[in-house]
Amino acid sequence: xxxxxxxxxxxxxxxxxxxxxxxxxxxxxxxxxxxxxxxxxxxxxxxxxxxxxxxxxxxxxxxxxxxxxxxxxxxxxxxxxxxxxxxxxxxxxxxxxxxxxxxxxxxxxxxxxxxxxxxxxxxxxxxxxxxxxxxxxxxxxxxxxxxxxxxxxxxxxxxxxxxxxxxxxxxxxxxxxxxxxxxxxxxxxxxxxxxxxxxxxxxxxxxxxxxxxxxxxxxxxxxxxxxxxxxxxxxxxxxxxxxxxxxxxxxxxxxxxxxxxxxxxxxxxxxxxxxxxxxxxxxxxxxxxxxxxxxxxxxxxxxxxxxxxxxxxxxxxxxxxxxxxxxxxxxxxxxx
Amino acid sequence: xxxxxxxxxxxxxxxxxxxxxxxxxxxxxxxxxxxxxxxxxxxxxxxxxxxxxxxxxxxxxxxxxxxxxxxxxxxxxxxxxxxxxxxxxxxxxxxxxxxxxxxxx
Numbered sequence: 001x002x003x004x005x006x007x008x009x010x011x012x013x014x015x016x017x018x019x020x021x022x023x024x025x026x027x028x029x030x031x032x033x034x035x036x037x038x039x040x041x042x043x044x045x046x047x048x049x050x051x052x053x054x055x056x057x058x059x060x061x062x063x064x065x066x067x068x069x070x071x072x073x074x075x076x077x078x079x080x081x082x083x084x085x086x087x088x089x090x091x092x093x094x095x096x097x098x099x100x101x102x103x104x105x106x107x108x109x110x111x112x113x114x115x116x117x118x119x120x121x122x123x124x125x126x127x128x129x130x131x132x133x134x135x136x137x138x139x140x141x142x143x144x145x146x147x148x149x150x151x152x153x154x155x156x157x158x159x160x161x162x163x164x165x166x167x168x169x170x171x172x173x174x175x176x177x178x179x180x181x182x183x184x185x186x187x188x189x190x191x192x193x194x195x196x197x198x199x200x201x202x203x204x205x206x207x208x209x210x211x212x213x214x215x216x217x218x219x220x221x222x223x224x225x226x227x228x229x230x231x232x233x234x235x236x237x238x239x240x241x242x243x244x245x246x247x248x249x250x251x252x253x254x255x256x257x258x259x260x261x262x263x264x265x266x267x268x269x270x271x272x273x274x275x276x277x278x279x280x281x282x283x284x285x286x287x288x289x290x291x292x293x294x295x296x297x298x299x300x301x302x303x304x305x306x307x308x309x310x311x312x313x314x315x316x317x318x319x320x321x322x323x324x325x326x327x328x329x330x331x332x333x334x335x336x
Numbered sequence: 337x338x339x340x341x342x343x344x345x346x347x348x349x350x351x352x353x354x355x356x357x358x359x360x361x362x363x364x365x366x367x368x369x370x371x372x373x374x375x376x377x378x379x380x381x382x383x384x385x386x387x388x389x390x391x392x393x394x395x396x397x398x399x400x401x402x403x404x405x406x407x408x409x410x411x412x413x414x415x416x417x418x419x420x421x422x423x424x425x426x427x428x429x430x431x432x433x434x435x436x437x438x439x440x441x
Contacts, residue, residue: 228367250393300391
């Protein structure tokens with residue numbers, strides 16, 4: 001018995017991490033927001049100019065929809081930070097969908113896709129909206145046949161994926177390949193992180209500290225993309241079960257939606273998964289009151305924050321530094 | 337005498353089985369497992385510690401295993417592997433957290 005105790009006692013010494021930050025190491029904090037190197041990619045879909053061109057061409061081509069009037073870019077509009085600026089997306093037959101269009105910015109670094117995370121790769125994601133009856137409404141067999149009949153696509157596919165047939169797999173790879181090149185531009189916050197102290201005002205810097213302190217935003221909105229790719233119930237007045245539809249039987253993910261990036265956030269209103277908050281100020285106000293609906297699945301970090309009006313203004317000022325100059329996007333000439 | 341021998345051999349067998357089983361430790365920190373893969377043997381145990389300030393929701397579902405565990409910040413959970421096979425232990429909240437476990441006979 002003594003031997004057993006001796007063997008197992010070290011396990012009892014394991015301590016949970018310190019749950020509160022006593023002092024702020026600003027240099028360490030800023031290091032966590034440094035921009036990364038080039039976008040990552042899967043081994044079987046390395047980036048190339050030919051693949052980017054093919055993917056961008058498909059992305060803008062409305063023939064990828066049943067109606068032939070909706071392209072990927074219809075909802076993921078480069079002129080609107082690769083969103084659509086609407087509270088909820090508009091799909092096939094001009095019918096409104098249940099959730100807001102997420103941006104394509106920086107998706108190369110995401111670990112799951114859609115608001116509920118039902119796709120685990122960008123290639124898988126790319127084919128989802130095309131097939132969805134409520135979105136682009138084009139079955140994959142028809143997609144393959146239609147694209148295969150367009151003569152101008154053959155040389156693009158041959159250059160991008162030599163030896164691979166024109167089909168759903170190569171269409172998905174090409175679109176994903178292009179989407180991985182859609183990276184948010186450097187903004188004033190990035191300049192400050194890189195060492196330009198004058199890039200932010202003192203109020204904006206205080207907002208950054210609030211973001212990582214009293215307001216606790218960084219628990220979910222962290223790293224240079226300002227997202228942990230996690231799924232949380234924010235206590236919204238909403239019947240949408242979110243990720244629970246993907247992982248039924250797991251109470252923690254009921255009403256849970258993916259943490260969105262905050263890059264280019266000034267331009268990407270309205271906010272939340274259902275576009276129900278018109279302004280960033282109203283989003284901050286929502287979090288400050290700790291959400292609206294108490295329920296077991298609500299994330300523990302959604303609680304009254306006690307931010308003063310000045311602190312909310314500083315937080316808002318900080319968020320304004322996360323938007324950079326628009327990304328120039330070349331609209332392709334579509335093959336006929 | 338025979339009874340004593342039987343008892344001692346049974347004890348020896350039990351001791352050897354006990355000695356052969358291993359307790360593995362995995363941490364969850366910064367919403368990642370401390371290692372991506374783990375190989376264990378049937379009879380081994382795994383302790384998973386949540387060192388984060390957020391809840392984790394562990395799950396794995398295979399023919400051999402059906403794991404569901406909510407872990408508050410600071411909590412730890414213990415799992416025993418009683419069948420050979422392989423499973424992915426994941427967090428439902430943080431999909432980047434995947435621990436690939438191989439259970440050898």
